[in-house]
Amino acid sequence: MRQYPTGLTIAGTDSGGGAGMMADLKTIQTLKTFATAVVMGITAQNTKDVQRIETVSAAMVNAQFAAVATDFAIRAVKTGALFDADHVRLAVQNLAKYHFPVVIVDPVMVAKGGSHLLDDEGITVLKQELLPVADAVTPNLPEAELLAGQTITTPVDILNAAKKIQQLGVENVVIKGGHGTDPVVSDYVKLADGTDYWLESPRVNTNRTHGTGDTLSAAMVAYVAHGHSINQAIRLAHDYLAQIIPHPLPLGHGHGPVNHGLWEEHDEI
Numbered sequence: 001m002r003q004y005p006t007g008l009t010i011a012g013t014d015s016g017g018g019a020g021m022m023a024d025l026k027t028i029q030t031l032k033t034f035a036t037a038v039v040m041g042i043t044a045q046n047t048k049d050v051q052r053i054e055t056v057s058a059a060m061v062n063a064q065f066a067a068v069a070t071d072f073a074i075r076a077v078k079t080g081a082l083f084d085a086d087h088v089r090l091a092v093q094n095l096a097k098y099h100f101p102v103v104i105v106d107p108v109m110v111a112k113g114g115s116h117l118l119d120d121e122g123i124t125v126l127k128q129e130l131l132p133v134a135d136a137v138t139p140n141l142p143e144a145e146l147l148a149g150q151t152i153t154t155p156v157d158i159l160n161a162a163k164k165i166q167q168l169g170v171e172n173v174v175i176k177g178g179h180g181t182d183p184v185v186s187d188y189v190k191l192a193d194g195t196d197y198w199l200e201s202p203r204v205n206t207n208r209t210h211g212t213g214d215t216l217s218a219a220m221v222a223y224v225a226h227g228h229s230i231n232q233a234i235r236l237a238h239d240y241l242a243q244i245i246p247h248p249l250p251l252g253h254g255h256g257p258v259n260h261g262l263w264e265e266h267d268e269i
């Protein structure tokens with residue numbers, strides 16, 4: 001029987017199906033990993049904007065963690081939208097309680113449509129309490145600016161920001177370059193052992209990038225769950241995105257979704 005390891009996404013839902021937890025579930029499943037889920041909040045959202053957010057009660061968050069942690073051998077976890085300081089703290093408390101082997105933090109702050117998915121106090125708690133217990137963090141350029149407390153306009157700024165983010169207590173940093181304008185999209189990777197490199201791919205001229213950041217960290221969860229190192233998982237997740245972004249689904253009227261399942265024909269991961 002095929003090996004089918006288990007991952008966990010701790011995130012918010014997207015009724016529009018392309019981002020957030022929905023992107024995570026599709027990605028993790030496509031990459032031949034079983035996805036479990038702790039819902040932190042519910043968004044009424046489509047490809048254009050986020051129209052309403054309701055967070056889930058602390059008791060319900062804790063109950064979801066207990067349910068999945070006591071029944072599955074979870075090999076890797078990601079966090080996505082956490083909405084506010086209370087929910088960041090709930091994530092931190094439950095990660096401490098259940099000792100999942102690998103924790104990847106996608107510090108989701110603002111949706112592509114401009115809506116805030118983490119408040120200011122939440123950003124502070126994420127920096128002070130969640131990053132020190134994370135194995136990897138995957139900010140986009142605006143998120144990296146907020147985490148590092150600096151503006152980013154040049155590649156040197158990216159290197160400096162990654163260094164500052166590492167100093168917050170998280171050893172592996174991936175700064176995603178999707179928000180830049182160069183004809184090549186460059187993601188910068190700085191690893192625990194001090195090595196660093198750029199991952200480059202041609203910029204696809206499209207606004208169908210809803211959920212691409214969620215997809216990257218979810219793919220990392222799947223690859224780590226399959227036994228790859230964090231370094232290998234970053235490279236493989238980047239390859240997965242580079243293959244699917246040029247072939248999006250023609251759906252919605254705003255930032256359309258990628259086709260997570262395009263990978264289905266791949267037999268091994």
Ligand SMILES: Nc1ncnc2c1ncn2[C@@H]1O[C@H](COP(=O)(O)OP(=O)(O)O)[C@@H](O)[C@H]1O
Binds near residue numbers: 177187202204209241
């Ligand atoms: N237009 C694009 N063409 C090619 N790759 C892209 C494009 N936009 C984003 N990516 C890739 O998708 C991933 C997510 O990037 P980004 O859009 O910066 O994150 P987020 O969705 O968190 O804002 C990165 O690996 C980035 O290289």
Ligand SMILES: Cc1ncc(COP(=O)(O)O)c(N)n1
Binds near residue numbers: 043110113
């Ligand atoms: C619930 C939720 N989580 C994350 C995102 C970020 O995705 P994107 O940056 O592509 O809009 C989102 N829009 N909604």
